[in-house]
Amino acid sequence: MSRVYLDHNATMPLRAEARAAMISAMDVAGNPSSVHAEGRAAKALIEKARAQVARAFGAEGADVVFTSGATEAAALALAGRDLQGAAVEHDAVAGHVTGDIGVDGAGRIAPAPVMQLANSETGVVQDLPAGVEVCDATQAFGKIPVAFNWIGCRMALISAHKIGGPKGIGALVLQRGTDVAAQLTGGGQEMGRRAGTENVVGIAGFGAAAEAAMRDLDAGVWDRVRDLRDALEARLTGEAEGLVIAGTAAPRLPNTSCLISAGWKGETQVMQMDLAGFAVSAGSACSSGKVRESRVLRAMGYDAVQAASAIRVSLGPETTEDEIMRFADRWLAQRDKHRARAA
Known part of the structure; x- marks a missing residue:
């Protein structure tokens, strides 16, 4: 695909x-x-x-x-x-x-x-x-x-x-x-x-x-994007025990999800999803290539392990429901594999 x-x-x-x-x-x-x-x-x-x-x-x-x-x-x-x-x-x-x-x-x-x-x-x-x-x-x-x-x-x-x-x-x-x-x-x-x-x-x-x-x-394009983002988050939180989504207690951009899966390094997630055909990031692109915890998440009170275990998924006007559900399928499968190896 x-x-x-x-x-x-x-x-x-x-x-x-x-x-x-x-x-x-x-x-x-x-x-x-x-x-x-x-x-x-x-x-x-x-x-x-x-x-x-x-x-x-x-x-x-x-x-x-x-x-x-x-x-x-x-x-x-x-x-x-x-x-x-x-x-x-x-x-x-x-x-x-x-x-x-x-x-x-x-x-x-x-x-x-x-x-x-x-x-x-x-x-x-x-x-x-x-x-x-x-x-x-x-x-x-x-x-x-x-x-x-x-x-x-x-x-x-x-x-x-x-x-x-x-x-x-x-x-x-x-x-x-x-x-x-x-x-x-x-x-x-x-x-x-x-x-x-x-x-x-x-x-x-x-x-x-x-x-x-x-x-x-x-034209309300970003309202549709928000609906897709919310559907993605509902799917992931419903199936990934312990998943944390940063910032949900405040108003957010309609396209952004910051997913924290403690102990699964963000850089590893990015590489695994890239190999599977999905482009996501582990934070600001201006910090790409630097394996480090997120200072934004640390400032919000997350611990060092959590801050190093986050990825950012940011949707756009052309993103489809099929694409986000395919991403969810692969991310959940990779998360299960990580948890099995860590057990």
Whole structure:
């Protein structure tokens, strides 16, 4: 049978709309900073995409600064600032914040100047209080209703490949008038905040993906995904004694299940399921290849064995019921084999 992709939180497959926009943009020869007709055509593609991303993210009137991804957006937003973050922040954010604000057992964060809207490993969704400086909306954007203009933060991070756009392009969204210290200087592109000739092809794909993602959200596609996720969890908890699903006491993204089967290493599970034709992960893709316990689960109060025994299953708009039940069949069978060997 064909492989089953269940790692959408790491990256979502490229949408047809994004592919078409990128192919079309490849035929635009001009440099966006050139004043001739070819340059103006390239600049028009960027501004069209900027408007598409702003509308999709509810950021009309804000500044959308294109970057190479959410990691660069985080560096641009946070460099030189002494701000506190939570113990469950993504590595791209954690390296720029101070403090180690704790979370409760459900993964909910106490109010902090830097907060993620949704956790990539558990899917836990936060309530953002007033006064948040920087919001990491990378996982939430496109999966749940969210608008920059009503979440109340001054800056937000988003990424194209989490919504079916190309890899290597993202954005920092800022309230108009917010200052950041440019990390890349030179030609003054992106309103002087991020120098360098713009990635026109990637930006065009980002805009098209953002527009398509909002259509999916409005059409209830992610409600169907939630139903599939819930069916998977019901099947697994009904047949796998002792299975723990992290974050179920809090609101979660509709597509994310963090499965903890104590004593069965997450990396081993990932490899076994990969060989069986299923793509899942043992946590954030940015930590791939590192065999270690999840610091997110440790912060939530899980012990070291549990934190090292988790996998993340993240569904997407194209996931089918047949695929998740095939995954459940194979995962349960592998779990039985592991338990028999350990007995």
